[in-house]
Amino acid sequence: MTRHLSEEELILHFYGTSDDRETTERHLALCPQCRQVYSEQEKFMDLLNQVPVPEKPADYGQRARQRLFAELEAQAKPRARFSHFLWVWAGAATLMLAFVLGRLVERESIHTEPRSRLVSGRVLDDAVARHLESTQRMLVDLANTTHTDPEEQAFHQNWARQLVIDNRFFRLAAMESESRDVIRLLDELELVLLELAHGSHVEFEIEEYPTQEQVSELILRIRIMKRTGKLSDPDQPRLVHI
């Protein structure tokens, strides 16, 4: 090697990761300039070793384990409350279902609208009723799950995501047929489904479900709904992404 070693080559050599270790060593043995640079680099690396880390007591591992299991236990309690709210939602979904089915029966008996509009409205109501049934199944299933198994969490998230897509499709159809009640109902349902579908955090393929913040937000919104009788301000613009 006729040229001097670069800083990169010297650093990688120090860490034993250079592409051609033998050539680098041979060059260092023959070249006093590179040897000098490498020696300075070694001193710097030694300085790096001295950047201190606080020493933890010998029982730190034991305390970390105890803290972990205490935290898991504490988290299990809000989950139980979360399940309770899911049951509330499952009940609400049943009421919504009854409402839509009621509309279906009502239309059949007292309609005066043109036949084409009736058919399109009836098909929509029928489809929305099935969508609500499916949502209800998911909510009940979710309420019965402990969520310690990541596979189950992912399963419910995917289910919720699919339901959000269905929900949006039905909302579009409801807009076309100007079914305002159905639109409102689907809007409210979407908020809940998004909470469940968005319970993910992806970074280096690490996933979390659902975060405490998301659960708290959902609980807060349900509390607001209980007080005001509605989940959100329908006039407020919403930006949502799947």
Add this chain to the structure above:
Amino acid sequence: MGTEALLTRSNHLTEEDFAGIAESHAHELFRLAFRMVGSEHDAEEVVQETLLRAFRKRKQFDGRSKVSTWLYRIASNCAIDFLRTRKRDRLADRDQENTPDQVPSLGRSQELLVHQKELVTRLGKLMQELTPKDRLALVLRHYQDCSIEEISRIMNIKPNAAKQAIFRAVHKLRKGMTQGTP
């Protein structure tokens, strides 16, 4: 008991297995977290979050990599998440608060010792100014003694990118130290 033995006994890590892993790896996770976030209190939070995430994902651990590699991967994500959400001014305050007063003696004169201590303190601060990815690569290689292959698995990057990140980190630190020298 080794990880292989744990996985032979059952197909995944049980709660009991995980308790043992948490206990035996807590110290090294703390060291990694501290090097990343630069504060004792925050590092403890990162360790806690790492163990929580790992516990929830314990059934996904298939024993193909070392337990430490798996845990480092999760800890790295937690630390990077933490750094993203933490405000910069809070970071600077904590750096000062948490730099231990005791620096290992070099066995030289008192003056040199003081100078050395200043250098080490400065270096610790410069480390916190590196990008999280460069810092992580350096911490894993220099302090945790991970191989390039392990680093690339932990960080989900190619081996060459891992080498580049290590080089960038050392280069920036050396440059920073040179610029700071009167």
